[in-house]
Amino acid sequence: MMGNEIVLQIQDLTKRYPNGRGIENINLNIYKGDIFGFLGPNGAGKTTAMKIITGLIHPDCGDVKIFGVSVTEEYEKAISVVGSIIEIAESYPYLTAYENLRQIGRFSPKVDDHRINEVLEITGMKKFKDEKPKKFSLGMKQRLGLAAAILNYPKLVILDEPLNGLDVEGMIDIRNLIKHMSENEETAFFISSHLIHDIELMCNRIGVIYNGKMLNVETTENILQNYATLENYFVSEVERNGRI
The missing domain is CATH 3.40.50.300 (P-loop containing nucleotide triphosphate hydrolases)
Structure with missing residues (x-):
C-alpha cells in the first residue's frame, strides 16, 4: 500500500x-x-x-x-x-455548504460541480449541501472542512x-x-x-x-x-x- x-x-x-x-x-x-x-x-x-x-x-x-x-x-x-485543516475548519457562515466548496474550488481547474457533489457525498454532507454552516454542529463543520481539504485531489x-x-x-x-x-x-x-x-x-x-x-x-x-x-x-x- x-x-x-x-x-x-x-x-x-x-x-x-x-x-x-x-x-x-x-x-x-x-x-x-x-x-x-x-x-x-x-x-x-x-x-x-x-x-x-x-x-x-x-x-x-x-x-x-x-x-x-x-x-x-x-x-x-x-x-x-496539499489540502489541510489546521486548528478549526473555517467556512463562510452565510454561504451554503455547496457554495462554500464552490468558493474554495473556484481557483482550481480540476474542481467542477461533479467533484463538489462527490466530496459532499464522501464526507456524508450531501444531505446538508443547501444548509449554512452557521447552523452546523462542530462535527458537521469538521466534515465540511474535510470536504474542502480533499476538494482539489x-x-x-x-x-x-x-x-x-x-x-x-x-x-x-x-x-x-x-x-x-x-x-x-x-x-x-x-x-x-x-x-x-x-x-x-x-x-x-x-x-x-x-x-x-x-x-x-x-x-x-x-x-x-x-x-x-x-x-x-x-x-x-x-x-x-x-x-x-
Whole structure:
C-alpha cells in the first residue's frame, strides 16, 4: 500500500517562541499513501510544526519540502498539492455548504460541480449541501472542512486534530474515508492528535513529539507487536526520554 516516493520531507525544523515553547530539530519523511500520526500532548509542538508545513508561519531554521519543492522558497508550487485543516475548519457562515466548496474550488481547474457533489457525498454532507454552516454542529463543520481539504485531489492532506467534536459514528466515517483515500488514491495523510486510541486505529506510522522534540518514529505494526497498546508505548517513550 505504501509507495517509496517521499511526499513530505521535514529537515532540521526548528521554531522557538519567547516562552520557550516550539519545536526543535525535527526530521521526518512521509511517503505516498502513508497515514502518519503525529502524537503528543497539547503544547508539545504539533500545531507549530503543522503551521510551518502549510506556510502559515516561518521556521527559525530548517525546511519543509513537498515532492522536493521547498515550502519556504516556492510556497505556491509546494502547497498546490496539499489540502489541510489546521486548528478549526473555517467556512463562510452565510454561504451554503455547496457554495462554500464552490468558493474554495473556484481557483482550481480540476474542481467542477461533479467533484463538489462527490466530496459532499464522501464526507456524508450531501444531505446538508443547501444548509449554512452557521447552523452546523462542530462535527458537521469538521466534515465540511474535510470536504474542502480533499476538494482539489490533493496528494498530501494535513489534519490538525481532525476528530475534534465528532461523535463516534463521525469518527468511524472519517477514519474509513482516510483509509480509503490512502489505499485507492495513494493520498498521504499527516494527522496530529492527542487522542491515542484514534491514532492507533487510523495510522500506519506514528511519531511521538514531546516538549518540541521528536522522540521516535515507528510503524504501528511494530509498536503493537512490542506493546499492548499505543498508550503503553507512548508512556514508555516519554519516560525513557526523561520527563522534564
